[in-house]
Amino acid sequence: ASVSPGSRSILRDIGINNSDQKDNAVELNATNFDSVFQDSSAKYAVLEFFAHWCPACRNYKPHYEKVAKLFNGADAVHPGVVLMTRVDCALKMNVQLCDKFSINHFPMLFWAPPKKFVDSSWKPKQEKSEISVVDEWRTADLLLSWINKQIGSSYGLNDQKFGNLLPNISDHEQISQAIFDIEEATEEAFGIILSLKAIKSSETGTSFIRFLQLLVAHHPSRRCRKGSAEILVNFDDLCPSGECSYDQEAGAKDTLRNYHICGKDIPRGNYMFCRGSKNETRGFSCGLWVLMHSLSVRIEDGESQFAFTTICDFINNFFMCDDCRQHFHDMCLSVKTPFKKARDIVLWLWSTHNKVNERLKKDEESLGTGDPKFPKMIWPPKQLCPSCYLSSTQKSIDWDHDEVYKFLKKYYGEKLVSIYKKNSVSARKEEVVVAAEEMAVPTNALVVPVGAALAIALASCAFGALACYWRTQQKNRKSHYLKRYSSNYMVMNTFGNSESEREKER
Numbered sequence: 001a002s003v004s005p006g007s008r009s010i011l012r013d014i015g016i017n018n019s020d021q022k023d024n025a026v027e028l029n030a031t032n033f034d035s036v037f038q039d040s041s042a043k044y045a046v047l048e049f050f051a052h053w054c055p056a057c058r059n060y061k062p063h064y065e066k067v068a069k070l071f072n073g074a075d076a077v078h079p080g081v082v083l084m085t086r087v088d089c090a091l092k093m094n095v096q097l098c099d100k101f102s103i104n105h106f107p108m109l110f111w112a113p114p115k116k117f118v119d120s121s122w123k124p125k126q127e128k129s130e131i132s133v134v135d136e137w138r139t140a141d142l143l144l145s146w147i148n149k150q151i152g153s154s155y156g157l158n159d160q161k162f163g164n165l166l167p168n169i170s171d172h173e174q175i176s177q178a179i180f181d182i183e184e185a186t187e188e189a190f191g192i193i194l195s196l197k198a199i200k201s202s203e204t205g206t207s208f209i210r211f212l213q214l215l216v217a218h219h220p221s222r223r224c225r226k227g228s229a230e231i232l233v234n235f236d237d238l239c240p241s242g243e244c245s246y247d248q249e250a251g252a253k254d255t256l257r258n259y260h261i262c263g264k265d266i267p268r269g270n271y272m273f274c275r276g277s278k279n280e281t282r283g284f285s286c287g288l289w290v291l292m293h294s295l296s297v298r299i300e301d302g303e304s305q306f307a308f309t310t311i312c313d314f315i316n317n318f319f320m321c322d323d324c325r326q327h328f329h330d331m332c333l334s335v336k337t338p339f340k341k342a343r344d345i346v347l348w349l350w351s352t353h354n355k356v357n358e359r360l361k362k363d364e365e366s367l368g369t370g371d372p373k374f375p376k377m378i379w380p381p382k383q384l385c386p387s388c389y390l391s392s393t394q395k396s397i398d399w400d401h402d403e404v405y406k407f408l409k410k411y412y413g414e415k416l417v418s419i420y421k422k423n424s425v426s427a428r429k430e431e432v433v434v435a436a437e438e439m440a441v442p443t444n445a446l447v448v449p450v451g452a453a454l455a456i457a458l459a460s461c462a463f464g465a466l467a468c469y470w471r472t473q474q475k476n477r478k479s480h481y482l483k484r485y486s487s488n489y490m491v492m493n494t495f496g497n498s499e500s501e502r503e504k505e506r
Ligand SMILES: Cc1cc2nc3c(=O)[nH]c(=O)nc-3n(C[C@H](O)[C@H](O)[C@H](O)COP(=O)(O)OP(=O)(O)OC[C@H]3O[C@@H](n4cnc5c(N)ncnc54)[C@H](O)[C@@H]3O)c2cc1C
Pocket: 168, 171, 274, 281, 282, 283, 285, 286, 287, 288, 289, 290, 293, 315, 319, 323, 324, 325, 327, 328, 349, 350, 351, 352, 353, 354, 356, 357, 360, 371, 374, 375, 376, 378, 379, 380
């Protein structure tokens, strides 16, 4: 049927009105402006000021969206590079914001690393501004070439999704992006627990508390450590005797739903390192693995058994994929020797993950259900860690476990948190963020110096002290944990088992 161009209601009804399509540029306003830029993981940002009544702006929107589609949203071809944003100056709430940027015509576009926009302003003749005006923007082509010039890239409007990504071999460059996936997976795991009301008893309550303890002490992201600590501190009120209050009824204050395990502003549906080439692949389950590996490399010797049972219980109680958790549970139960060293849990998780990879590789190859761009493989491949391989044939690999351990510590440790260091803003803030983050970089040191933790806490917020407190608590309580929580997956009194036995279990 023909549709008259002016007939908006008809267009809306059949879903081809532009306004019904999901925009990829992020709409900002005076309220979310600073926080979106502050939390963005992108290296650069474009900020468009427009007015919804301005016909030129309306005509420009499809061009801007074409570029935004490359960088923003679930189907972005080049995620995490440029955050494309816009502010409607015709809205009353944004008037002051637009004034700060001296907006005198529409549209007007600016360029800077996202954090430079936080609490910032711009004046026409300002010297040494870190914010630049985009002067070639009139078409999608012009805007993209302008961006390419700024960052030395050669992006094209017709770039294909994932055409630029190698399979897991490129992990090495991408792992620092995984910090955001870990945050998203943590948030998603918590969201699932809430929506399924999965904390149902004192047993599941205990399992959740223990997992929170692990997160508070060792989550690689500061905001997740902080969010977890808040839930933990209030848990008794939120879930007396394991009976949690989930409802968000009017006025209800003390419900789990009022808490954000990683803060309020974690983007959803944005997986980067874990993004599949199809909508239904990778994502959360990949993020969950990466979360577990990143926790495992941060724990210390005395916590290894606690971490093991905590992870096993958490998956068993809260990972809502029946087959997955059953298989994982079986592998947990097959561990007969309690873990004494951090190395034990790191290598156990690695080899368990490889067993899952091996099984899924066969299933996915025969059923065609895998992600064609990310086929399952025994990991790490030789290209990623040559020294991990003593020898290999098509059928088996002889691993150098010391090298694998070293590799995993580095990969899920320093590499993973490196992005925070790169992205910090002012020198002082950088010091604080880095110092706080470094608490979560794996270390063999047994105790975080209390003075250092307090200094961080004073300089940033009370959380540094809280995290340190939990870490210290964990260390102090390790024998208590070992006694109280270890019964499911280990036989006590068999501590002295030899490394060779463990190698067999692997
Ligand atoms: C506990 C658990 C059990 C699961 N069990 C099943 C199951 O039984 N059946 C099923 O169909 N799906 C299962 N899944 C999902 C499945 O393992 C994958 O997560 C999913 O298929 C997505 O795969 P992926 O390609 O993103 O890589 P994933 O296997 O999710 O791995 C994520 C990333 O971790 C890294 N990695 C890969 N292997 C290792 C390793 N050995 N050590 C350290 N890092 C590694 C790689 O960088 C990889 O990209 C399970 C997931 C979890 C968390």
